[in-house]
Amino acid sequence: MSVEDKTVRSIAHAVQTGRTTATAVLEAHLERIEARDSELGCFQDVRAETARAMARELDERIAKGARPGPLAGVPIAIKDNIMVAGEPATCGSKILEHFISPYESTATQRLREADAILLGRTRCDEFAMGSSTEHCAFGPVRNPWDTDRVPGGSSGGSAAAVAADLVPCALGSDTGGSIRQPAAFCGITGVKPTGGRVSRWGLVSFAPSMDQIGPFTRDAADAALVLNVLSGEDPRDDTSAASPPPDCIKDDEAPLSGLRIGIPAEHISDDNNPDVNAAVSQAAEVYASLGCDVKSVNLSTTELGIACYYVLGPAEASSNLARFDGIRYGRRADLPDASLEALYEASRTEGLGAEAKRRIMLGTWVLSAGYYDAYYRRALQVRRLIHDEYVRIFNEVDLLLGPTVPAPAFKFGSHADPLSMYLCDTYTVTANIAGICGMSMPAGTTTVDGSTLPIGVQLQGPVLGENKMLRAAHHFQKATSYHELRP
Numbered sequence: 091m092s093v094e095d096k097t098v099r100s101i102a103h104a105v106q107t108g109r110t111t112a113t114a115v116l117e118a119h120l121e122r123i124e125a126r127d128s129e130l131g132c133f134q135d136v137r138a139e140t141a142r143a144m145a146r147e148l149d150e151r152i153a154k155g156a157r158p159g160p161l162a163g164v165p166i167a168i169k170d171n172i173m174v175a176g177e178p179a180t181c182g183s184k185i186l187e188h189f190i191s192p193y194e195s196t197a198t199q200r201l202r203e204a205d206a207i208l209l210g211r212t213r214c215d216e217f218a219m220g221s222s223t224e225h226c227a228f229g230p231v232r233n234p235w236d237t238d239r240v241p242g243g244s245s246g247g248s249a250a251a252v253a254a255d256l257v258p259c260a261l262g263s264d265t266g267g268s269i270r271q272p273a274a275f276c277g278i279t280g281v282k283p284t285g286g287r288v289s290r291w292g293l294v295s296f297a298p299s300m301d302q303i304g305p306f307t308r309d310a311a312d313a314a315l316v317l318n319v320l321s322g323e324d325p326r327d328d329t330s331a332a333s334p335p336p337d338c339i340k341d342d343e344a345p346l347s348g349l350r351i352g353i354p355a356e357h358i359s360d361d362n363n364p365d366v367n368a369a370v371s372q373a374a375e376v377y378a379s380l381g382c383d384v385k386s387v388n389l390s391t392t393e394l395g396i397a398c399y400y401v402l403g404p405a406e407a408s409s410n411l412a413r414f415d416g417i418r419y420g421r422r423a424d425l426p427d428a429s430l431e432a433l434y435e436a437s438r439t440e441g442l443g444a445e446a447k448r449r450i451m452l453g454t455w456v457l458s459a460g461y462y463d464a465y466y467r468r469a470l471q472v473r474r475l476i477h478d479e480y481v482r483i484f485n486e487v488d489l490l491l492g493p494t495v496p497a498p499a500f501k502f503g504s505h506a507d508p509l510s511m512y513l514c515d516t517y518t519v520t521a522n523i524a525g526i527c528g529m530s531m532p533a534g535t536t537t538v539d540g541s542t543l544p545i546g547v548q549l550q551g552p553v554l555g556e557n558k559m560l561r562a563a564h565h566f567q568k569a570t571s572y573h574e575l576r577p
């Protein structure tokens with residue numbers, strides 16, 4: 091079996107109807123990983139043996155006449171900050187290098203119940219902090235379109251793995267853009283669900299008020315199918331939403347006519363790469379030709395997003411990462427006679443990387459007495475403004491369309507200044523701050539220094555608006571072929 095261009099739907103259908111087996115599908119993908127991943131570095135850990143056991147067990151059940159689940163035999167890679175019981179979960183950090191998950195995330199449990207095959211763990215920026223996967227303690231991931239460039243981050247391993255056809259689907263997490271931005275850089279589809287749509291149980295917390303698990307796939311119809319499986323209320327996550335899961339997309343999808351799409355004027359900046367702005371305009375024309383009512387709107391809080399996010403995110407991170415102290419979790423400094431305080435300090439100093447430390451310090455500072463009111467409380471007030479503006483705008487339009495990232499994938503080392511890296515998140519962070527849904531889909535290419543690189547556009551929808559958003563993406567993909575381009 092060839093793995094190229096295989097969708098989640100086509101694999102599941104072939105396994106369900108007995109045209110192939112889960113084992114054959116898995117072996118083809120393992121071969122592909124073997125051939126390609128030493129160059130790309132997407133995987134921290136390929137779980138070949140446990141995946142083979144899962145595939146064998148499913149094939150035996152099917153042979154006995156059982157009805158397989160909706161993701162039958164689909165190999166899925168998991169970002170290394172989502173726990174699978176008994177498997178390592180490093181979160182891209184030395185401090186968790188030898189940590190083994192004692193329990194299973196709800197998201198991966200749901201994939202198992204749908205008969206997907208969990209095939210391995212993908213590299214990410216340390217604790218999901220970053221936009222390039224350069225902050226992974228175990229080595230960078232390379233962009234399959236140009237291996238001198240980053241795949242985006244923090245879920246770079248998951249995105250690159252799908253783009254290079256190593257897997258048809260991978261899970262990522264998105265706190266400020268970590269699914270949408272790497273999807274844009276790698277030319278694939280990535281969905282950040284509404285806050286609460288997918289249970290966060292078993293996702294290692296970075297900033298829980300904004301963290302969401304979501305899928306990377308080749309197209310929106312696959313994303314809808316996977317999201318349908320992942321979604322739902324979970325008693326172990328109090329913030330999970332009691333709402334019916336998004337529909338799977340059917341072939342005879344109703345047309346889009348009458349859908350109101352707004353393009354935030356603040357997102358079409360002269361600072362964007364011109365081909366990025368052009369891709370948004372062309373996507374707008376496609377939607378207009380599909381009968382949508384497309385107009386320019388204002389999202390004036392856009393400029394507040396980065397400042398707000400980089401106060402709230404580090405504040406929550408400083409609290410969540412306090413547990414990695416060398417006593418309860420992970421790596422402990424080898425200082426048998428040290429005081430507890432010195433042991434904490436040494437374990438954290440040697441176990442955590444520069445970006446994680448920067449965020450812990452920033453977060454501790456904005457929460458400290460004397461600065462809390464000036465920074466953290468004010469960021470919460472800005473959060474309310476951003477939220478309220480989205481509420482207002484989604485009374486006026488159904489969806490928003492704009493760039494995912496201001497520019498295409500950059501070269502390794504070119505954003506060494508943290509602030510310049512943070513600015514890559516300008517168009518993505520506000521969705522997490524407000525808790526709405528968003529996604530990136532391929533919508534063009536650009537040529538930089540002789541390399542062809544993909545461009546993504548972002549769709550944003552209201553809270554629990556995934557049906558509308560995924561449908562709009564599906565119709566775009568029916569009308570265009572950007573999602574079929576390969577590195």
Ligand code: GLN
Binds near residue numbers: 263
């Ligand atoms: N790039 C953003 C950050 O560094 C987003 C990360 C994420 O979504 N996990 O925080």
